[in-house]
Amino acid sequence: MLNFDYYNPTHIAFGKDSIAKLDTLIPQDACVMVLYGGSSAKKTGTLDEVKTALGSRKIHEFGGIEPNPSYETLMQAVEQVKKEKIDFLLAVGGGSVIDGTKFVAAAVPYEGEPWEILETDGKKIKKALPLGTVLTLPATGSEMNPNSVVTRKSIKAKRAFHNKIVFPLFSILDPTKVYTLPPRQIANGIVDSFVHITEQYLTYPVEGMVQDEFAEGLLRILINIGPKLLKDQKNYDLAANFMWTATLALNGLIGAGVPQDWATHMIGHEITAAFGVDHGRTLAIILPSLLQNQRQVKKDKLLQYAKNVWHIESGSEKERIDAVIAKTRSFFEEMGIPTHLSDYNIGKESIDMLIHELEAHGMTKLGEHNAITPDVSRAILIASL
CATH class of the missing domain: 3.40.50.1970 (Rossmann fold)
Structure with a gap:
């Protein structure tokens, strides 16, 4: 740790x-x-x-x-x-x-x-x-x-x-207060909270056992309650667990003593600034492609995530990582959030502009190893189309 x-x-x-x-x-x-x-x-x-x-x-x-x-x-x-x-x-x-x-x-x-x-x-x-x-x-x-x-x-x-x-x-x-929210905002909130957790969890192991267990538990809660809350948003217990999980996801506890990523957020911010796409939706667009791109760097934690959060234990390492990335994307889609840039009428012609903005804002060394360069961000964006 x-x-x-x-x-x-x-x-x-x-x-x-x-x-x-x-x-x-x-x-x-x-x-x-x-x-x-x-x-x-x-x-x-x-x-x-x-x-x-x-x-x-x-x-x-x-x-x-x-x-x-x-x-x-x-x-x-x-x-x-x-x-x-x-x-x-x-x-x-x-x-x-x-x-x-x-x-x-x-x-x-x-x-x-x-x-x-x-x-x-x-x-x-x-x-x-x-x-x-x-x-x-x-x-x-x-x-x-x-x-x-x-x-x-x-x-x-x-x-x-x-x-x-x-x-x-x-x-x-x-x-x-959750009772009166539009379903879109509930879905965005679930995904935003989910990605806050993964930004602090899906990096590389440092024996932060407390932080890992805490993060995995919060992720399982969101996976469990997210779809239920969309169908029954006046359920007090579901609303209470959603509200408290969202708070715990980014109050510093699960990120203390462990490496953090935040590349998904930085790339997502540029999409919001340029096109006005909801913040939570930009995260759903970028995270699956980023995990695919960074699968070797994040291999150990992706396998841990597969086992402890999604209960994926069979198959080769490649198959388990493929499966857990697919599960992550499917969860976002189940929450009613499209996960490709093309779903928001953003095409390949916009990639250069987004990379230019990342560079202009100094976002040239992202990720837990500062190794996500503009070229890597470009590849992630292209894969997100």
Whole structure:
């Protein structure tokens, strides 16, 4: 196992009716901005629940944060926070709203051009406004980590940053919020969580037995509950296990002390930035082709994955690896997510542009061995057609 330094200060309030706990989690004298996405927070009554729980606190709202939150929209929120002298941010939504809120929290006190936060992976952040979250869409794990991804539409760039200063102080996880989600969002969330786990698991063995067992268990849970949840999304136990698995998939625990990949995410980000394809769907497109391309490098973990997650034990090593990659693709398809670029009207003529963007953004040495060069990324994209 590799050395690691693990820190996670986020307080989790989990369960039905837990939004009421906002009253004890936010200072009574706080001036709060509630940030959210589209109209669903209002239609489902979640926004009203939040306002009721906030009681007599001074409240401002900022809606309209997009899926794949845009820098341009978030900078409007930054200006409003400064104007209204907001001192606490509350994200009500899924990963995009939470990611965007983290950026706003860091950008308000930032001295300089806020885009630098994203260009420097958050290294220049010195302080941030306190923030909390009310999770409505399990997927990204942003509710319990210090990561954020923001898109700048004007230059078609999607950048990530992380800094422990933007850990949420708390996150409220009420599984009943899954009940009203469109099936597309549930499917995206299951796949997003699944690939978060594989990015930290399907690398090479370092005797991280705890991390491996934890990752394998979470993967089996998603495989078990994913299709069931699409058919019965008001099942509280299924929703609760989905929500908690998505959080655990990227709160740092399974990635502590083991090598990590993240090439699937980096290539997927460029597809989203260029074509607007849902983040979870880009992961479903890239992962099977990446595993096929990297099958020799990842051989030991792929065989372990085949045995411990999919119960594939018969056949030669080649046959088992073929089978487990096929099983992975089939699972994504079972969740209703097409797994080829052509399914999204993206053809071979777009590959050069995507590689150019990867190079422009410095994504030239990806993967757990920094060996996925632009030529390798090209091969993965071509295989994804």
